Amino acid sequence: MTDFGVPTVKMYHGLEIPQLGLGTYKVPPEEAQRVVEEGAEVGYRHFDTAQMYHNELEVGRGISASGLKRDEYFLTTKLDNGNHLPDDARRTFEKSLEDLQVDYVDLFLIHWPLPTLYDGNFIQTWETLQEFYEDGRARSIGLSNFLEHHIQPILDQCDVKPMVNQVESHPYMQIPELHAFHDKHQIVTEAWSPLARGDVVDDPVLTKVGEPYGKTASQVALRWALQRGDIVFPKSMHKERMRENFELFDFELTAEDMRAIQSLDQGDAGRRGSHPDTMDRL
Ligand SMILES: NC(=O)c1ccc[n+]([C@@H]2O[C@H](COP(=O)([O-])OP(=O)(O)OC[C@H]3O[C@@H](n4cnc5c(N)ncnc54)[C@H](OP(=O)(O)O)[C@@H]3O)[C@@H](O)[C@H]2O)c1
Structure with a gap:
């Protein structure tokens, strides 16, 4: 539990993630410092960014300006699609740490599996992330947008199992x-x-x-995800909405509520983003 009453989920290697964070996709660099500072004021202690979002520098500035100490927040970033080759991954991971102004991130993810690029060789990329985990600069490592058939080879062939998979999921696509x-x-x-x-x-x-x-409907959607055990980081650039999205810990959905929400699942038709098997943009 963080100071602001957000529960945590323990990963298999023991590190805990606050179950609620702040997303920063499509937060432009010129807004990102303000958004992160306001998020920290509301009580967010978990921030999700990515090399692809081009706002790591400003997210880092927002965290610094908020005065949070390094052990008071959880920080995630992700390897961009053009950076999968080992030397590129090493170079850009260092740049992420530099931009974020930290010695380590709590979680580093492969953003997309890109099965049609790099000859589908995400094993090599995963082995490079293992280096970052082993030298302590990434306290956890994981995947994003990986499907079962992308994850299984990593489980079969690699030393460190992924701690996390970050995937599209909401009431319209419940996976x-x-x-x-x-x-x-x-x-x-x-x-x-x-x-x-x-x-x-x-x-x-x-x-x-x-x-x-x-x-509100937003609060119900977020609470539903929390009760499934998921980690969520809704994005908002508005402090009032950040606050609304934070007020999730003073009610509990019943089994009947959960069933009503389950009925909204549209399977793959509910997808808003790209499909992991065909996403091939660098
Ligand atoms: N790994 C991946 O491939 C991947 C892909 C997509 C997203 N993500 C991560 O997940 C985070 C969340 O996903 P997302 O940003 O795509 O979408 P989201 O959090 O599901 O929705 C964000 C949208 O909802 C609006 N909004 C937020 N709270 C609201 C509220 N209480 N009432 C009304 N509108 C509200 C926001 O507008 P305003 O900002 O104007 O308030 C924004 O347009 C991202 O920011 C990113 O960190 C990861």
Whole structure:
């Protein structure tokens, strides 16, 4: 539990992640310092960025300006698609640390598996991330947008098992099979776009579920993910919404509520982002 009442989830190697964080995708560099500082004021102690977001420098400045000590927050960044080859991964990981102004990140992820690029060789990339874990500059390492058939070769061939897989998941795309696969292999599920990029805010089912608790559809979607055991980091550039997205710990959804939300699943048709098997952009 963080000071602000956010529960944590323990990864298999013992490190804990605050279950709620602040996402920074599409937060432009000129806004990122302010957004992160405001997030820290609201109580966020977990920040999710990526080389691809081009805001690591400003996210780092926001954290520094907030006065948080290094052991008071959890920081994630991700390897960009053009940087999978070992020397590129090593060079750009160092640049991420420099931009973020830290000696280590709490979690470093391969952003996309890119099975159609690099001859599909993400084993080599994973082995490079293992170096960062072993030398302590990444306290945890994980995957993002990997499907079961991308993860299995890593489990079969590599020394360190992924601690996390960060994948698209929200009420319209609930990925029950991948979720079960993660659980079986002690991989923590991080749910990206937990608000379906903002599409849940007017959902009639979520709105109705929230009424007895005095909660919004967004709060219900986030609470549902937390009760599944997932890690979420909704993105907002507005402090009021950051606060709304933080107020999740004074109510609990019933089994009936959870079933009502389950009925919203559209499977793959609910996907907002790219498909991991065909995403091939550098
Ligand atoms: N690993 C990956 O490939 C990957 C992919 C996508 C995202 N992510 C991570 O996941 C994070 C979250 O995903 P996301 O940014 O795609 O989408 P999201 O968090 O599901 O939704 C963000 C959108 O919802 C709006 N919003 C937020 N809170 C709201 C509220 N309470 N009421 C109304 N609107 C609200 C935001 O607008 P305002 O900002 O204007 O408030 C923004 O347009 C990202 O920021 C990133 O850190 C990872």
